[in-house]
Amino acid sequence: MSAVIPIPFPMGGDNIQAWMVTRMKESMQVLKDHVHFTVDPSTIEGSNDFRQSLAGNDPSAPPTFFTGKSMLFVDDPDHRRLRVLVSKVFTPRYMESLRPRIQVIADELLDKVLEQGQMDLVEDYAYPLPINVISEMLGVPQADRSQIHAWSGTLAHGLGLGRKDPEVDENLRAFGEYTAQLVAHKRQHPADDLISQLIAIEEEGDRLSEDELISMITLLIFAGHETTSNLIATGSMMLLDHPAQLEKLKSDLSLVPSAVEELLRFNGPSTIAGPRFATKDIELGGQLIKKGEVVIPVLKSANRDESQFSQSEELDVTRKINRHLAFGFGIHMCLGAPLARVEADIAFTTLLRRMPNLRLNIPRENVNWNFTLSSQGLASLPVAF
Numbered sequence: 001m002s003a004v005i006p007i008p009f010p011m012g013g014d015n016i017q018a019w020m021v022t023r024m025k026e027s028m029q030v031l032k033d034h035v036h037f038t039v040d041p042s043t044i045e046g047s048n049d050f051r052q053s054l055a056g057n058d059p060s061a062p063p064t065f066f067t068g069k070s071m072l073f074v075d076d077p078d079h080r081r082l083r084v085l086v087s088k089v090f091t092p093r094y095m096e097s098l099r100p101r102i103q104v105i106a107d108e109l110l111d112k113v114l115e116q117g118q119m120d121l122v123e124d125y126a127y128p129l130p131i132n133v134i135s136e137m138l139g140v141p142q143a144d145r146s147q148i149h150a151w152s153g154t155l156a157h158g159l160g161l162g163r164k165d166p167e168v169d170e171n172l173r174a175f176g177e178y179t180a181q182l183v184a185h186k187r188q189h190p191a192d193d194l195i196s197q198l199i200a201i202e203e204e205g206d207r208l209s210e211d212e213l214i215s216m217i218t219l220l221i222f223a224g225h226e227t228t229s230n231l232i233a234t235g236s237m238m239l240l241d242h243p244a245q246l247e248k249l250k251s252d253l254s255l256v257p258s259a260v261e262e263l264l265r266f267n268g269p270s271t272i273a274g275p276r277f278a279t280k281d282i283e284l285g286g287q288l289i290k291k292g293e294v295v296i297p298v299l300k301s302a303n304r305d306e307s308q309f310s311q312s313e314e315l316d317v318t319r320k321i322n323r324h325l326a327f328g329f330g331i332h333m334c335l336g337a338p339l340a341r342v343e344a345d346i347a348f349t350t351l352l353r354r355m356p357n358l359r360l361n362i363p364r365e366n367v368n369w370n371f372t373l374s375s376q377g378l379a380s381l382p383v384a385f
């Protein structure tokens with residue numbers, strides 16, 4: 001199969017040429033070549049601005065990760081400036097220090113359902129764990145988390161490549177307004193949390209504007225939980241689908257970190273990296289990509305590339321993985337990967353240790369998936385234990 005495949009991509013009334021990149025080598029080439037590819041089409045002369053055509057034209061709406069200037073959608077040097085401000089917090093060492101607290105959260109969630117003998121693994125475990133962790137880091141009050149759940153759900157499902165459901169604007173606005181109010185409140189009442197630290201940086205001078213601050217916080221809240229909960233839920237489902245692998249893991253929980261990497265590879269939450277736009281004509285996998293055209297690295301496909309992984313269609317929790325692309329690659333590679341890894345490690349270890357008889361509580365064909373072009377997760381996962 002060709003590594004670069006043309007797909008129709010209607011956007012803003014135009015038919016723009018778009019390409020799916022299906023293999024590891026070419027996907028990495030796109031993600032690391034910041035000269036020929038950009039995440040910000042507005043920098044290409046004469047190009048259709050992908051996000052502006054979707055963003056809605058309401059100048060009174062507060063910025064969000066999607067409508068404002070978040071690190072995901074800017075190139076260097078702005079990208080580096082924004083990322084450096086938060087990178088210090090997202091180091092593997094700091095994430096390791098969160099372990100005891102994440103363990104308490106995981107145990108408390110399972111304590112609540114243990115006596116029932118059954119739960120919805122999505123609602124009762126996979127969803128609340130990451131949102132509570134990122135909210136505590138940022139300083140988002142407990143009482144607001146279910147509202148954030150609702151906004152994020154609509155955004156995750158309604159906001160895809162070239163697609164925006166009607167209710168998305170309203171939810172983006174509400175999420176942005178909420179975040180702006182939270183920032184205003186924390187300006188008055190600084191606390192020991194990441195939002196207060198970022199406000200201090202913004203107030204110090206010219207390193208972070210108010211628009212960037214609010215966009216960044218919405219990005220951290222959204223990216224900080226939606227994907228990780230999908231990893232925990234989908235990962236559990238994949239293990240239930242592969243009983244021999246599940247048994248292997250249960251009999252040796254020290255395999256969990258390698259199982260997490262394999263679950264990320266085999267069926268990670270992000271189907272694609274954000275679209276890139278060619279800044280100049282360039283050849284990719286033998287295909288000429290013209291300036292302004294859209295290039296979409298399909299991470300799930302690259303992660304099954306048989307030239308990189310033996311038996312790439314098999315789930316093997318003992319697999320030694322050199323590199324997968326589930327967190328992307330290059331300068332935009334996931335900032336939260338160390339956090340997601342610690343959370344997933346604790347989530348799977350705790351689940352399998354405390355519920356060794358975990359099994360699906362509905363027929364397999366009734367399991368409900370949420371698919372968008374950019375991500376994939378489970379609507380619910382009823383299990384018994």
Ligand code: HEM
Pocket residue numbers: 071072073083134219220221223224225227228231268269270272273274275325326327328329331332333334335336337339340
């Ligand atoms: C299993 C969980 C996760 C997966 C699969 C995942 C996936 C990704 C991917 C593929 C990208 C790159 C997108 C691109 O290049 O277009 C990304 C970027 C990002 N992720 Fe994650 N993510 C996860 C968890 C998290 C967590 C816990 C956070 C915490 C805050 C986070 C924050 C971010 C941020 C801020 C970016 C933008 C980085 C940049 O542009 O420099 N993610 N993520």
